[in-house]
Amino acid sequence: MSAESESRNTEPWGSFDENQGGGSAVIDMENMDDTSGSSFEDMGELHQMREEEEEEEEEEEGGGDGGDGEFLGMKGIKGQLGRQVADEVWQAGKRQASKAFNLYANIDILRPYFDVEPVQVRSRLIESMIPVRMINFPQKIAGELYGPLMLVFTLVAILLHGMKTSDTVIREGTLMGTAIGTCFGYWLGVSSFIYFLAYLVNAQITMLQTLSLLGYGLFGHCVVLFITYNIHFHFLFYFLWLLCGGLSTLRMVTALLSRTVGQTPRLLLCGTLSVLHMMFLLYLHFNYHKIIEGLLESLEGPPMVPMQRVARDVPVLTLNSTLLITH
Incomplete structure (x- = not known):
């Protein structure tokens, strides 16, 4: 058994033609179907298509932010980047305003006094x-x-x-x-x-x-x-x-x-x-x-004096004067 195994192990390897019984082991690259697998070029095209779709969606959501980026010559800065910058500026101004307001509103500042x-x-x-x-x-x-x-x-x-x-x-x-x-x-x-x-x-x-x-x-x-x-x-x-x-x-x-x-x-x-x-x-x-x-x-103003009734003298006309007036 040992002799046979040694003889088998020491036998030289044959070629592909000998083992396959005369079959051809040459791979025909021209006859392969292009859709059988995805190459690196296909993956790159898919990735580029996805990026273009995302940019179109961001332009629809962001409105005119993309126009400003193109006008400035920076096509890579789109609506989302503009919104992020505006939000950062707003937050920074808000923090400064709140800090200035808290300087006067915080009671801990006046507590030592x-x-x-x-x-x-x-x-x-x-x-x-x-x-x-x-x-x-x-x-x-x-x-x-x-x-x-x-x-x-x-x-x-x-x-x-x-x-x-x-x-x-x-x-x-x-x-x-x-x-x-x-x-x-x-x-x-x-x-x-x-x-x-x-x-x-x-x-x-x-x-x-x-x-x-x-x-x-x-x-x-x-x-x-x-x-x-x-x-x-x-x-x-x-x-x-x-x-x-x-x-x-x-x-x-x-x-x-x-x-x-x-x-x-x-x-x-x-x-x-x-x-x-x-x-x-x-x-x-x-x-x-x-x-x-x-x-x-x-x-x-000065105090108002209440109104009072004052008696006035009314002249009494005699009978002769009344007759003269009537005539």
Whole structure:
């Protein structure tokens, strides 16, 4: 068995003609059917046809986007690419607009300016009436707006209370908007003006610190007006004006002195603040109600006098006069 197998394995291979019994093993390529299989050329044509169909569908959906691409000389940019670019531009503009809107609408941005404990507010109210002698080093100024904002609203309430306790006759409402405009106008307007002067004289203070400093300075105004609206003595007002108003003003002046260099800049900045702050208290006590009365008279007009019947003398004609008239 082993000899036979070795003889079989060692036999030389024959040709195709010998194994097939004389049959032809030549493949006739010319007689093959072209539809029997798909070549690479056929696949390329099919792929090109599909791409053309997709481009026609996109042109029908996209409208005139393809015309713009041909006009610019970029035939490959069709309607879908144009829509994608327009969508990206729209989304980018929308994100920028929403980011700018959220900058003012997001409450987290304003939270640090109002994150303060009531104990800190109470201590800062007391400190606003105590001047500090140290002016060689910059004094610390609180950078929060909760206390100043509450003081401005308190001043508005005191003004409305003074209008009720005084002789001011208000027939239709109390004109709360006028009080709010006066108090907030002074706080924001004078703070902006003082900050502008501080910028000119190179004082080391920010706008937030200016708002906080001037807002806490209104504590003396609230104390003076609340007392004098209930106790009507001019001597008491002048005494409290010099005491409470002067102490609060002096506190702000020392804070600005510690952050300003030079005699002339200090005189300009501190003198302007002192005059504005003290004169505002005089205005609220003496002239505010007169201006409100004049405004009410101009808006509502003088009070109408009710109509009354007046007796009139009717001449009585005698009989002779009547006869003469008839004849």
